Amino acid sequence: MDCILCAVRDNDDRVEILKVYEDDTCFIILNLYPYNPAHLMIVTQRHLTKFLELTKEEIIHINRAIQGIQLLLDDLYNPKGYNIGLNQGRDAGGSIDHLHFHLIPRYGTELGFIDIVGKTRVLPEGLDAVKKKLDENIHNYLNQEFFENF
Numbered sequence: 001m002d003c004i005l006c007a008v009r010d011n012d013d014r015v016e017i018l019k020v021y022e023d024d025t026c027f028i029i030l031n032l033y034p035y036n037p038a039h040l041m042i043v044t045q046r047h048l049t050k051f052l053e054l055t056k057e058e059i060i061h062i063n064r065a066i067q068g069i070q071l072l073l074d075d076l077y078n079p080k081g082y083n084i085g086l087n088q089g090r091d092a093g094g095s096i097d098h099l100h101f102h103l104i105p106r107y108g109t110e111l112g113f114i115d116i117v118g119k120t121r122v123l124p125e126g127l128d129a130v131k132k133k134l135d136e137n138i139h140n141y142l143n144q145e146f147f148e149n150f
């Protein structure tokens, strides 16, 4: 496979699919190696390599999607802050040559959100649990009405 994100887009069964949302312009996946719990990547459907290649419609749509995910994460996890970013090119820290934005919720302590099991064990919430929560809720936030009404 030439491009891992094109493979994810195409639901290639050779890659672990962590897609939580998809429309005609973009799709959203959980980072397999998250910097923090619920570290998301917003990826263009088109295989673009440069920010300058984005159309006006794509810029608006993708940024609106990021706003929608923030509303969702605010409700689900109430992070204290966010990093929103794009690394274009290997020399800028870009690891994949397919344009994508990172949305990284920050929790202050960076212990992340936790599930308390019993009274003594504390476990970080894993990818599967995060994915399940996002799958169940994301379409309440990212839907046609949301994208049309700012």
Ligand SMILES: [Zn+2]
Binding pocket: 003, 004, 005, 006, 007, 046, 047, 048, 097, 098
């Ligand atoms: Zn690609």
